Amino acid sequence: MEVTLAHYLAVSGILFAIGLAGVLLRRNIIVIFMCLELMLNAANLSLVAFSRYRLVEGLPNFNAQVLVFFIITVAAAEVAVGLAIIVALFRARQTTHVEDLNQLKF
Amino acid sequence: MILFGLAVVCMRSPVSSAMCLVVSFLGLAALFFTLDAFFIGIIQVLVYAGAVMVLFLFIIMLLDLKTAPPRKLNILAWSGGGLVLIGFVALLMKVVLGDPGLAIPKPALATDNLNDVKLIGLTLFTDFNLPFQIIGVLLLVATVGVVVLSRRELK
Numbered sequence: 001m002e003v004t005l006a007h008y009l010a011v012s013g014i015l016f017a018i019g020l021a022g023v024l025l026r027r028n029i030i031v032i033f034m035c036l037e038l039m040l041n042a043a044n045l046s047l048v049a050f051s052r053y054r055l056v057e058g059l060p061n062f063n064a065q066v067l068v069f070f071i072i073t074v075a076a077a078e079v080a081v082g083l084a085i086i087v088a089l090f091r092a093r094q095t096t097h098v099e100d101l102n103q104l105k106f
Numbered sequence: 107m108i109l110f111g112l113a114v115v116c117m118r119s120p121v122s123s124a125m126c127l128v129v130s131f132l133g134l135a136a137l138f139f140t141l142d143a144f145f146i147g148i149i150q151v152l153v154y155a156g157a158v159m160v161l162f163l164f165i166i167m168l169l170d171l172k173t174a175p176p177r178k179l180n181i182l183a184w185s186g187g188g189l190v191l192i193g194f195v196a197l198l199m200k201v202v203l204g205d206p207g208l209a210i211p212k213p214a215l216a217t218d219n220l221n222d223v224k225l226i227g228l229t230l231f232t233d234f235n236l237p238f239q240i241i242g243v244l245l246l247v248a249t250v251g252v253v254v255l256s257r258r259e260l261k
Contacts, residue, residue: 003140006208011137013198017191024187030120030166034127037158041134044146052141058216060142062229068146069226070234072153073241077248079158083165084255090169 008049016042029089029096033082040075044068124162131155142215145223 015038022035051064090096113126131154138147202208230238 002211004209004211006202006205008137008141009202009208010199013202014195015134017195017198020194021187021191024190025184028120030162030169031123034123034162037154038127038130041131041150041154044150045134045137048138048141048143048146052143053210053212055213055215059220059225060215060222062222062225063233065143065146065222065226066229066234068143069149069230070237070241072146072149074244076153076158077245079161080252081248081255083161084252087165087168088255096169 005049005053009046012042012046012049015039015045027098029086029098029101032098033079033086037075037079040071044071047071120166121163124159124166127162128155128159131159142220143222144220145226 019035019037019039019042022038023032026032026035047064047068051061054061086096089101093101095101113122117123117126131150135147135150135155138144138150
């Protein structure tokens, strides 16, 4: 059986769904953050798959791969800032459980 | 890879979640290699499996998190979340696997040895020069922001 574009997109979609499940169902803020990374990576996989299957003059479409490069860079910056916020939050509240953080709840 | 991705969500302790995420990212890098995206695959291993996950493990160690004690589950939230997920996956599979336009075989490349680092570099510094520099500024801002955030409160 030959691997087609649809298979890569299906794997990417399943990975995205797993990340979404983590964000929706888990209650630990660090695990939620890791699942966000998983979702970003699923998007990257579909971008790279499209770049390989839609050739431009016999070469992969490098615009998509440059976009993936940018996404990875921004995600790394986001992880750094997010983890700094989590550390500050933990210092103030001694918890990483999102249901204990209900100060803004109406 | 998907198995370990699933394990990230299911594991009770954050450390095992993080380790499973590393394996999942390595599997994703292998998929990038099968797609002839060598540069992206290497960046994936270095930045994600290396730097980002070490940062995660470091923070978990710093905060000294214990395995989550079992809590009372919010049934409404769980069933709502599950419903959204099942709908999402079903719709996605129907679209992706049902569309004949997406079931195309992998086209052959024009060259045998793909010099993709050079080609990505060319694209990055010609077509995407301005976004590239903006990304540099963004990284600088993020660095300054992290320093400000992690500094102790001044009186």
